[in-house]
Amino acid sequence: MSAPRRWLVLSVRDRSGTAHVSELLPEALRRLGGRGAAEDEEGGFVAYLPDLEEVESFVEEARREMESFTGTSSLDLSWRWQEHEEWEETWRRGFQPRRVTERLVVSPSWVDPKPGPGELVITLDPGVAFGTGEHPTTRGSLRLLDRVVEPGTRWADVGAGSGILAIALARLGASHVLAVEPDPLACTAAAENLSTNGVEAVVELLHAQATPDLLDRVGPFDGIASNIECGVILSLLGAYRRALAPEGELVVSGILHHEVEGFLQEARRLGLHLTDEDREEEWWSGHLRIQD
Ligand SMILES: C[S@@+](CC[C@H](N)C(=O)[O-])C[C@H]1O[C@@H](n2cnc3c(N)ncnc32)[C@H](O)[C@@H]1O
Structure with missing residues (x-):
């Protein structure tokens, strides 16, 4: 199986800023199948998921699962697409x-x-x-x-x-x-x-x-x-x-x-x-x- 053509870059931030919620966010992203979960520059977390259909409904379901895992209802989610090679390059640099x-x-x-x-x-x-x-x-x-x-x-x-x-x-x-x-x-x-x-x-x-x-x-x-x-x-x-x-x-x-x-x-x-x-x-x- 080859690598996906593009990746869904999913970002999540806890509006409440509670320390134990933030600690759980990388794991919450991994549980969704996210790879390379890491902290971003704004204090949120970002992970890469393989290309998928119906992204809006996936992100809504992801919010429900992450809120249930972290026990909060204060998560902000955002997403974008990233081409495969561009992502590997970004990871390589870090x-x-x-x-x-x-x-x-x-x-x-x-x-x-x-x-x-x-x-x-x-x-x-x-x-x-x-x-x-x-x-x-x-x-x-x-x-x-x-x-x-x-x-x-x-x-x-x-x-x-x-x-x-x-x-x-x-x-x-x-x-x-x-x-x-x-x-x-x-x-x-x-x-x-x-x-x-x-x-x-x-x-x-x-x-x-x-x-x-x-x-x-x-x-x-x-x-x-x-x-x-x-x-x-x-x-x-x-x-x-x-x-x-x-x-x-x-x-x-x-x-x-x-x-x-x-x-x-x-x-x-x-x-x-x-x-x-x-x-x-x-x-x-x-x-x-x-x-x-
Ligand atoms: C947390 S990663 C660990 C990777 C590596 N061993 C390390 O220590 O960094 C867990 C890996 O277990 C695999 N995995 C999940 N369920 C499994 C199962 N029932 N049998 C074997 N591997 C499984 C996942 O695909 C994933 O690659």
């Missing part, structure tokens, strides 16, 4: 090398990062897939994985997006990574990123939606990394537990602070216990281990 841990550095492909001793560089073209290192959930996952991954282990990256975590797993020494991603555009970007990083021999890309059935067939893994929204992780948590080897590690992200308690309760019920955690902005990431 995407710079970023050190995420002492070892892990994420760098765009048009910059030569000159790795220092012991540094592990993940080279990425942002394209249209989630996972550039610009989001707290990606960074939280990377920080935890850096402390967890043992060389020679077998991992799954469920919800691979751009492939950033799968590439990090390969750089950290995993011997095999199964990267599962249902979005065709993200898969195309991930395949390119795997090739740019020369990790195709280690990372196997599976274009599929992860379901309990699928996970039951592809394990066991020494570790699973999964940065998806909490509801999806919870629906797959039992299958993650079954797909893990006895000493298996689970690194999850995409969980909001208010969702953590419910998530950990379900994890404990399944014999998964928290050993490490990471917080950035409103996002929580966790490292869990099997303990019956």
Whole structure:
């Protein structure tokens, strides 16, 4: 599937200026399928959605969904079209090398990062897939994985997006990574990123939606990394537990602070216990281990 010819650029601003509403707006845009959600110069947020028909009714529905998600009725929405290449150029300009841990550095492909001793560089073209290192959930996952991954282990990256975590797993020494991603555009970007990083021999890309059935067939893994929204992780948590080897590690992200308690309760019920955690902005990431 090719990239859309043009993108719907959707902007949203909270008239009431309430801090916790503004914090939720990037996530509200992502839930609508928006990519590259970022703050604009006027204190609002903007995201890019693939070309669609009936834009007026879509924007009205988007307003209802975002107001329900943020619990406010004070959102101003506006939109415009942007040609595909113009958008990628805009994103390219804003995407710079970023050190995420002492070892892990994420760098765009048009910059030569000159790795220092012991540094592990993940080279990425942002394209249209989630996972550039610009989001707290990606960074939280990377920080935890850096402390967890043992060389020679077998991992799954469920919800691979751009492939950033799968590439990090390969750089950290995993011997095999199964990267599962249902979005065709993200898969195309991930395949390119795997090739740019020369990790195709280690990372196997599976274009599929992860379901309990699928996970039951592809394990066991020494570790699973999964940065998806909490509801999806919870629906797959039992299958993650079954797909893990006895000493298996689970690194999850995409969980909001208010969702953590419910998530950990379900994890404990399944014999998964928290050993490490990471917080950035409103996002929580966790490292869990099997303990019956
Ligand atoms: C938040 S992004 C994470 C991307 C990348 N792993 C990162 O950490 O930046 C979540 C990804 O999960 C994918 N996804 C959603 N539901 C899924 C499912 N049931 N199975 C596999 N992937 C899923 C989405 O298409 C999206 O690319």
